[in-house]
Amino acid sequence: MKLINSIVGILILAILVVIGYKSGQMLIELSSPITPINVSESKFNLPEEEPQTLNLRWNHFPLTVYVDTDSVRQDTEYVDAFRGALELWQASTNNTVSFFVTSSPAADVTVEWVSSLKEKAMDTLGNTDIKFINISGTGLIQSADIQLLTKSGPKQLSTIDMTNLAIHEMGHALGLNHSDDENDIMHPILVVPSKEIKGIPDKEVSRLQEIYSVEPEPDLRIIEANVSKATVKRITTFYLINISLIIENNGLVDAISPQMAISTDGIAVKNDTLPDIQIGNSLSVTLGNLRVEKDFSAIEIMLDPNNVIDELNETNNFINVEV
Structure with missing residues (x-):
């Protein structure tokens, strides 16, 4: 009888070797990068599938801003007017938003002066094209392209006109929509010639502060888990876990570099460092033949077990699977 048990144990061991048994081997597969949605026109006429309550925002400051001075060589005061608009937004929001003017066209925000706007532009003298990705009802802005006219009909815009126009379009680039209030800088119609530079209303400042009150943080969660357990009887009995x-x-x-910890009935089994997970992307993880010496009834999987990463939601990092 002992001889038979020994032979069976040897056969099991041989089979495990033949199939390439590796305890705790982990396979990783990243999802494809998410495709940004284009929102053309300043009024943010979102696609029908996008909720109209979508909040548009950036996830970082300062924003890099590229001003195409070649498009307005004859009116260099317009460049100063736009820079003045940036300073006004920064000062009015007490640096809730901030900017860095760069010489690189690969900037967060690009600005150019044009002779005509796109056919469907909702503003009369300017237009802002937004590119964003939808993350759980938040439109995370990836880029903003601003186009500004230099004339209203045959009349050249003054530097005051241009400053007001720049304030308005930069408001869109920051995530603000149009206002119904004719006295608001975010009203879609700018009456020219402007008598004075319009200030930024408290309600628009409050709106921006509300939008950016949530710190930009990741939010990891396990959306699907499959676990199997196999009992292997040799000279001693042990257990193999397969997790996807x-x-x-x-x-x-x-x-x-998020961490992942796996335990069985509260006893640590494996800790791993995962690859970076980009915004809106998913990571498929497969663990094969993870060996456990003691029998168990549940497997616990915890993301960021040491709370190294500050997250939007710290309560959705854990899953318990009974087996």
């Missing part, structure tokens, strides 16, 4: 799960980053910034 999908982890999603539903936050506002990338999750950098």
